[in-house]
Amino acid sequence: MRKQIAAANWKMNLTVDKAEVLLDNILSADISLSSDQLAVFAVPSPYLQLAQQKLNNKENFYIAAQNCYSKKSGAYTGEVSVEMLQSLNIQYVVIGHSERREYFQESNAFLAEKLNIALEYNITPIFCCGEPLSIRDAQTQNEFVSTQLEESLFHFSADDVQKIAIAYEPIWAIGTGKTATSEQAQEMHAHLRKVLADKYGKDVADNISILYGGSVKASNAKEIFSQPDVDGGLVGGASLLADEFIAIIKSLK
Numbered sequence: 001m002r003k004q005i006a007a008a009n010w011k012m013n014l015t016v017d018k019a020e021v022l023l024d025n026i027l028s029a030d031i032s033l034s035s036d037q038l039a040v041f042a043v044p045s046p047y048l049q050l051a052q053q054k055l056n057n058k059e060n061f062y063i064a065a066q067n068c069y070s071k072k073s074g075a076y077t078g079e080v081s082v083e084m085l086q087s088l089n090i091q092y093v094v095i096g097h098s099e100r101r102e103y104f105q106e107s108n109a110f111l112a113e114k115l116n117i118a119l120e121y122n123i124t125p126i127f128c129c130g131e132p133l134s135i136r137d138a139q140t141q142n143e144f145v146s147t148q149l150e151e152s153l154f155h156f157s158a159d160d161v162q163k164i165a166i167a168y169e170p171i172w173a174i175g176t177g178k179t180a181t182s183e184q185a186q187e188m189h190a191h192l193r194k195v196l197a198d199k200y201g202k203d204v205a206d207n208i209s210i211l212y213g214g215s216v217k218a219s220n221a222k223e224i225f226s227q228p229d230v231d232g233g234l235v236g237g238a239s240l241l242a243d244e245f246i247a248i249i250k251s252l253k
């Protein structure tokens with residue numbers, strides 16, 4: 001059965017003291033998760049170890065890196081390797097966030113390399129896809145997102161592709177306060193699951209978690225997460241507020 005995931009993406013926010021308070025507040029809240037529900041915190045790299053220690057193996061709570069490089073180690077100043085993440089016991093990594101694609105020119109082919117090395121090191125990727133507004137306006141979002149999947153994921157075997165979680169994040173809804181309607185989210189998630197089913201079969205597609213991202217907050221999480229093909233969310237802004245993110249975790253189905 002696929003997991004329901006509430007993933008926080010802190011992006012490049014919070015100083016260490018504020019990060020600690022935020023994690024403490026969330027971890028001390030009364031949240032009970034079933035075995036198929038997870039809360040994941042994608043924290044800035046300098047806080048990975050501290051955040052991992054704070055979690056203290058709390059069941060169903062995980063720390064994620066926000067990025068990784070495609071090489072194992074070497075002369076790549078400023079980059080973070082999956083080998084380093086593994087050595088810190090980090091089990092998740094966000095790959096292909098639209099901000100990485102846009103500001104750091106990360107292509108589908110390059111993201112495929114990052115996915116390869118993440119799986120080689122047994123780190124679960126949260127692979128982001130999603131269309132810009134111009135593509136949505138032209139109503140070609142299904143083709144656009146299918147290509148992202150084909151070019152980054154479709155070289156994997158059925159066994160391996162099930163180790164990846166996907167986050168559908170329409171770029172026009174990220175950080176804009178403009179959320180996709182729950183119908184728009186469901187429509188795209190059903191499309192993505194069909195693309196996966198056509199390639200790998202229905203059983204495989206049904207096993208893959210597909211999160212929605214784009215201005216998710218406490219007030220809309222329950223409705224969006226209740227859609228049959230939406231398996232939780234990747235949350236930016238609202239994940240920086242303890243009460244908001246606690247409510248979002250509690251909205252998982």
Ligand code: PEP
Nearest residue numbers: 174175213214215236237
């Ligand atoms: C994100 O960072 O992936 C995101 C969806 O941001 P926000 O929730 O702020 O739109």
